[in-house]
Amino acid sequence: MSSSSSPSKQKKETKEEEAVLKSLSSLDAFIDEVHTSLISLDLNEPPLFFALKALQRRSQKEDEDIGPTHLPIPKQMIMEFGVGAGHTLKKIKEFFPVGKTIVGFDSFEGLPENWIPGSWGKGAFSQGGEIPKDILGENVSIVKGLFSDTVPKFFDTTNFADAELLLLHIDCDLYQSTKEVLGEALAKTLKENRFFMSAEVPLFVAFDELIDYPTYEDHEIKALFEFLKENKDWIECVVLGADGREDTGEKLRFYKPAEICPHRVLTLFRPTKKARKEWQAREKASAAEAESKKNVCSMS
Template sequence: MAWNTLIGQADRAFRLGIQLEKNGQPRKASASFHEAATLYQCYLDSESEFGHVTSLSQEDSQAILAYACMRLAFLNLDALGDPKAAARLYKEASAIDPFPSAESFDGIGQALEAAFGGQHLEDAIEQYRKALELAPERQESQFHVAVASDRLQQSDQSEEIFERLRRDESKWSCLVDSWGYVRWHTRKIPNDSLYLYRGTRDIMEVALNAALPLIEQGGLVCEFGVGSGRSLRMAQDILPLDARIHGFDTFTGLPQAWGTEPIGTYSTGGVAPNMEGKVTFHRGLFRDTIGPFLKEQEESTFLAYANVDCQLYSSTLDILEGFHGYIVPGTILIFDEYICHPSWRYDEFRAWRECCKRFGWKYEYLAFSLSTKQAVVRLTTA
């Protein structure tokens, strides 16, 4: 096969992987990235033969292969729920790349934390420090070192970093504020079993497993903010086959601007994703669709599980007010943008806490993720 055909095929497989990843089809995306990586590797192996006719240097090709490994690693960490595979792939990327990136070392650290909770914090810190050797100003890695050091009671090291980040732009100072909140609410969990870097799929698994008893009693399973269907597909993958999922969205994107995201961000042009299985879509603004939907249900109906992924305070409020009376002890909610962004105290977090106060709801946290920004809550008293 000619070198340019090989590289052309690798590029196509790589681009397809990105598209499939975006559409929430992680297994197909993974197969595509694997194909791309294999083709890039074949190309590298045969470069002595074709090197004289290509403009790509050996180093460039290795860097491209490393990048394919990083995409695969992230996919494994976030969408496939396999952080050990992610750690291996990030390590491979850092070994292949002639100029290893700070992201790959940071990725190893986070994947180790996602796989082993607090059991390998020293190893994770070592990786974050390698990232910082390459990019000393990298705030994410500084934050990760500081949190892990704090958990190991090395507060002299962590405080210095937190202090620096507190003085930085809100994009970074909010991380310190979020960690303060998470630290307080996880203080009774032994270090080894505290997982703070779960990916999206793992967080959904925690939530859906906790909701299973109510789902088996016929409780509703809902997704608020379907978008392209990425998280809905993950829920479908985790749930028993006969579980029905209700997806609510306008499919025209955010009804108001949110931070740097303008009105209409996440629009799918009014088109609902093409889903197999027992999924029902309720198209429109939450405040217009939830009431009529609930009127159609039996009187005894209740909410077992909801993924709240709509960013906005007002949208979250519409969901929680709409479901008042249907949210019962045991109901599980995932909030997708709960912490770790500049306005976290004013969005989903605020709507949830205001409703808890108004409706007398008591709750406990089942999980936080400092990387995906999610939180899982279980209602204990309604």
């Protein structure tokens, strides 16, 4: 989707090293900080593609560094919340036809409630309850149903202990749907994931409709603000950027994955330095205790 109501942006002369979101006192302050951060953070391509290319480069480097190995390789996961006709999921599959586990979530019955007045209401983007056949693949799983019924259950029942969470693509549109994704179950999953808590594998989170369309303040960005505020003691969000290519200023409409869309934003979730150090200390203590027990057993 696109809107001609995007606030004018003036390029900063210098680019800040990192845009960590810290204004969590109010939603208005948070939104202002997101906009300010994006002034100097142009990706010059769709944010999702930027993330996928970064992951692709990382995979290539890992292959070069590690070479042939008989050691178990961690499961690497990419998740999309809001599949619809499958345009973006097909793109994700093109980037990673093998080697990554791709999971898509959708009811395929359209929006569960009204979204943007006069544009998209309840039932918009419906696929008649049918999963598009061309999105399926050997490494693609589809979890069908309302997010409230499927997403928390998926996080609670899936073993993520040895999985690298690489990317969440949030195309939820609605506040409540986004809230189901950015909720307690995800927070618990990240807190228990050694790759995330060690900061070895930070998590890309790409939003399809975060900013600058009518009523955007009520939806994805609100759910993001609440998630970060609820977990501010141990998780932080870095704004990586928006598309940055010249917006045509067209009226609000549906945008395909490769098109310029000013509402899409790429972020990165990671543990705070304090949380990472505390996790590392616990891991070190746990390893020392295990080694001590092992030595006692060998002596007896």
